[in-house]
Amino acid sequence: MAEKATAKTAVLQTETRIFEPPADLVDNSNVMQWMKKKGFKTEKEMRSWCSENYVEFWDEMAKKYVDWFEPYTTVMDNSEMPYFKWFTGGKVNMTYNAVDRHAASDKKDKLAYIFVPEPTDQETQKITYGELAKEVNKLANGLKSLGVEKDDRVSLYMPMIPQLPIAMLACAKIGAIHSIVFSGFSAKGFGDRVKDCEAKVAITTDGFYRRGKAMPLKAQADEAIADAPSVEHLVVYKRTGIDVDWKDGRDIWWDDLIEGKSDECEAVPLDPEHRLFILYTSGTTGKPKGIEHAVGGYCVAPAQTLDWVFDIKEDDIWWCTADIGWITGHSYIVYGPLVLGCTSMIYEGSPDYPDFGRWYKIIEDNKVTIIYTAPTAIRMLMKQGSKWPEKYDLTSLRLLGSVGEPINPEAWIWYRKNFGADKLQIMDTWWQTESGTFINSPLPITPLKPGSCTFPLPGYNATIYDELGNEVPLGEGGNIVQPTPWPSMLRAFYKDTERYQKEYWSVYWDTPKRGTYLAGDKATRDKDGYFWIQGRIDDVLSVAGHRIANAEVESAIVAHPSVAESAVVGKPDEIKGESIVAFVTVITGVEETDDLKKDIRTFVRKSLGPVAMPSEIHFVPDLPKTRSGKIMRRVIKAQSLGKPTGDVSALANPEAVETIPLIV
Numbered sequence: 001m002a003e004k005a006t007a008k009t010a011v012l013q014t015e016t017r018i019f020e021p022p023a024d025l026v027d028n029s030n031v032m033q034w035m036k037k038k039g040f041k042t043e044k045e046m047r048s049w050c051s052e053n054y055v056e057f058w059d060e061m062a063k064k065y066v067d068w069f070e071p072y073t074t075v076m077d078n079s080e081m082p083y084f085k086w087f088t089g090g091k092v093n094m095t096y097n098a099v100d101r102h103a104a105s106d107k108k109d110k111l112a113y114i115f116v117p118e119p120t121d122q123e124t125q126k127i128t129y130g131e132l133a134k135e136v137n138k139l140a141n142g143l144k145s146l147g148v149e150k151d152d153r154v155s156l157y158m159p160m161i162p163q164l165p166i167a168m169l170a171c172a173k174i175g176a177i178h179s180i181v182f183s184g185f186s187a188k189g190f191g192d193r194v195k196d197c198e199a200k201v202a203i204t205t206d207g208f209y210r211r212g213k214a215m216p217l218k219a220q221a222d223e224a225i226a227d228a229p230s231v232e233h234l235v236v237y238k239r240t241g242i243d244v245d246w247k248d249g250r251d252i253w254w255d256d257l258i259e260g261k262s263d264e265c266e267a268v269p270l271d272p273e274h275r276l277f278i279l280y281t282s283g284t285t286g287k288p289k290g291i292e293h294a295v296g297g298y299c300v301a302p303a304q305t306l307d308w309v310f311d312i313k314e315d316d317i318w319w320c321t322a323d324i325g326w327i328t329g330h331s332y333i334v335y336g337p338l339v340l341g342c343t344s345m346i347y348e349g350s351p352d353y354p355d356f357g358r359w360y361k362i363i364e365d366n367k368v369t370i371i372y373t374a375p376t377a378i379r380m381l382m383k384q385g386s387k388w389p390e391k392y393d394l395t396s397l398r399l400l401g402s403v404g405e406p407i408n409p410e411a412w413i414w415y416r417k418n419f420g421a422d423k424l425q426i427m428d429t430w431w432q433t434e435s436g437t438f439i440n441s442p443l444p445i446t447p448l449k450p451g452s453c454t455f456p457l458p459g460y461n462a463t464i465y466d467e468l469g470n471e472v473p474l475g476e477g478g479n480i481v482q483p484t485p486w487p488s489m490l491r492a493f494y495k496d497t498e499r500y501q502k503e504y505w506s507v508y509w510d511t512p513k514r515g516t517y518l519a520g521d522k523a524t525r526d527k528d529g530y531f532w533i534q535g536r537i538d539d540v541l542s543v544a545g546h547r548i549a550n551a552e553v554e555s556a557i558v559a560h561p562s563v564a565e566s567a568v569v570g571k572p573d574e575i576k577g578e579s580i581v582a583f584v585t586v587i588t589g590v591e592e593t594d595d596l597k598k599d600i601r602t603f604v605r606k607s608l609g610p611v612a613m614p615s616e617i618h619f620v621p622d623l624p625k626t627r628s629g630k631i632m633r634r635v636i637k638a639q640s641l642g643k644p645t646g647d648v649s650a651l652a653n654p655e656a657v658e659t660i661p662l663i664v
């Protein structure tokens with residue numbers, strides 16, 4: 001990646017629509033209250049001050065959002081770049097901040113979670129902060145009885161049930177480091193990660209529900225752990241009651257482990273740089289890397305960003321639809337909302353079970369006020385049409401959010417119209433597993449442009465550099481970077497410091513901008529300074545001397561009324577360097593004809609110009625995607641060029657690879 005972080009990208013797309021925030025949203029927003037207190041007149045002035053004075057800003061936020069057992073003595077320490085440290089000298093505990101202090105206050109009876117099981121004949125479960133505290137403590141005591149101590153790693157391989165946050169919080173309480181592996185991963189995917197982090201204990205379930213069926217999970221865990229000598233115990237939560245194999249001495253049922261354990265447990269005061277968790281990310285390329293996050297920064301920044309961006313109020317029902325196994329779930333289903341003492345939804349299953357009305361029904365039944373989801377989910381629902389949202393009452397919603405990929409304006413408008421009655425603002429948050437929190441995002445006070453993640457949040461300094469570390473002028477594209485550290489940033493890769501330094505810090509190390517974080521995405525800013533993410537650096541196309549961002553071409557294709565999704569790749573071309581080849585899935589019911597191909601090409605030519613027009617269009621039934629819903633262009637490119645597809649362990653739908661035709 002680092003070697004390719006050179007040339008600038010062309011800017012083809014121009015979006016002119018602006019959606020002003022309604023006055024009552026602005027006036028009542030959390031950020032506006034703070035601005036008034038501080039005397040800031042405009043959003044721009046406020047964002048600039050907070051970003052310039054980011055150390056002072058985060059100091060204030062750390063004191064506002066977190067209770068420290070011992071106060072920190074240094075806000076930020078950059079003496080060992082790129083190993084930045086935050087809030088050193090203090091002592092803190094995540095679970096104390098996320099649960100205990102609420103359970104000991106008048107929030108004791110407030111709901112922490114509303115859990116909706118997938119099977120429609122199972123009751124919704126409501127868990128208060130007081131109940132959550134007890135469950136966490138019992139499990140923490142159970143883990144201690146298995147010999148788990150501070151710094152030990154515990155691997156969690158669990159579906160979307162409340163026991164997953166309970167397990168995370170139990171680890172965090174005693175200073176053990178959790179490492180969640182998304183339960184959709186295969187035995188091998190789980191095994192590689194358990195072995196890499198040398199977990200002492202693993203926690204799983206007998207099975208989980210998916211599209212109405214009880215599916216096994218322990219069986220995969222057994223296979224993975226057979227080959228992971230560090231694992232002394234496997235704790236099993238009974239979710240479905242399906243048969244499981246049992247290894248005496250190693251395996252223990254969750255219920256037996258907590259049986260008779262005290263529901264009180266002291267939170268261990270931890271150094272703020274103590275590792276809260278390791279989360280493996282494969283990104284879209286290469287071997288999984290174990291990203292380490294630290295407890296101090298994590299207590300502060302997910303809560304602060306959630307509070308300002310999604311404007312959390314005491315009676316909100318917050319629904320982040322991500323799986324807790326991804327960073328979005330870590331930060332915005334577990335740690336952020338709990339530190340704020342807010343009520344969150346957890347839904348166990350699939351959005352199309354028993355039908356495509358499920359998400360809308362969950363919103364209606366539970367009066368969800370804010371929903372935060374991904375473009376891939378929005379496009380999937382969009383493919384099914386408006387007839388589903390029309391059947392349900394979605395008027396409880398007051399704010400919408402998006403994350404994970406650039407959201408094409410077409411999907412943005414559909415989301416606003418169908419979830420938001422054509423009037424709700426959409427917070428398009430750009431960030432990464434590595435960042436731990438949103439970096440660029442609108443606030444409720446920000447005028448929106450569909451498809452733009454707007455500006456760096458207060459306390460962040462994202463900008464766009466060329467390869468030498470010069471800021472590129474407005475209207476041009478380049479590498480989106482973070483020149484200054486932030487509290488929830490990754491601290492390292494587990495046992496691989498060299499790769500950590502090379503991937504994120506090497507490009508600008510020998511320039512005057514040493515210490516600048518390279519995010520790995522291309523981006524551009526328009527004349528008003530709005531940021532537009534153009535996709536991963538590695539996915540940029542090079543056509544006749546132009547560096548063209550895949551995201552722009554894909555967005556233009558998806559704007560065609562017959563298209564559901566699209567991925568573009570570069571095919572080697574003797575004259576142009578690369579020509580653009582598009583793989584396209586169509587809206588349900590649309591016929592895949594040559595005329596439609598022609599029409600799509602003309603459509604792109606009209607919206608972006610001839611240079612971005614695909615030379616070939618191929619219809620496919622499905623696009624290969626990661627389990628978090630990102631299109632795997634690397635795999636599509638290799639398959640279509642007849643090359644080895646490499647590591648495909650992160651794919652959710654490996655069968656889609658075979659349907660990608662050869663283009664050479």
Ligand code: PRX
Nearest residue numbers: 403404405406428429430431432433521533
């Ligand atoms: O390419 C960007 C894209 O997702 C990458 C980070 O992926 P991951 O670590 O899996 O984290 C996903 C959840 C934060 C980024 O480098 N990405 C994420 N959000 C956006 C985005 N691209 C454009 N717009 C977004 N809002």
